[in-house]
Amino acid sequence: MHEINLPDVVEEMTAMFDRYEKALVTNDIATLNGFFWDSPLTLRYGVDKNQYGIDQIAAFRAARPAVDLARKLRNTVITTYGRDYATANTEFYRASMNGPGRQSQTWLRTEEGWKIVAAHVSVMQTVTPGETK
Template identity: 60%
Template sequence: MDIDLPEIVAEVTAQFQRYEKALVSNDVAVLGELFRNDARTLRYGISENLYGHGEISAFRAARPPAGLMRRTARTVISTYGRDTAVASTLFYRDSAPGRVGRQMQTWVRFPEGWRIVAAHVSVIDEPQGPPA
């Protein structure tokens, strides 16, 4: 299996950046497009567990558009073959000093393009000291 083929990493990175832009601008249409429209698609959020594209879309539609700005750090895009990838990032919000968010997404290439099939978001206190 080919791991981290540069052209595949570039494709997934572009989709990840598209997701980030849609997230902070509350572009619900793009966010809905990027999650696989399937009952098996999952998103475990900070305070919600969403099963299926319908629940994910309903959550996005109901979410207030304020306070979504964030900055990311230590983003890692890992690809496995030409059709599977994992995107992992840390994120920070000015509204939550001393806290760090963690986000992981599993991306799969389908005929309609790259789609998120599983996502997990959590927030912890910012670790003190150098990274382990």
């Protein structure tokens, strides 16, 4: 059976997550691309587009406008399963958004180090009083 949340592995993954977040809000495209597993099997489900494979993910990063990137995180949960597999989930908030965003990442330790093999980003729309969905 795998050991859940080994302290040294959680520390490693937390550092990776923090580095990813810094690259994201500073639009460090090369670093962001380097976090993803270089494989056609890697996927990223975005808010309005899905990317399949590292080439589509890199193209998305290159085309994404570098505006309104600052955000606040809440309820971040990093869970490790043994020494080679982890998930990172968080809620994020931007001033321009009408509701919280959610980000999920699946990480795998590869020969090149920790890599994201699957990611998902979505936004929950809030309803103003008197409005229905």
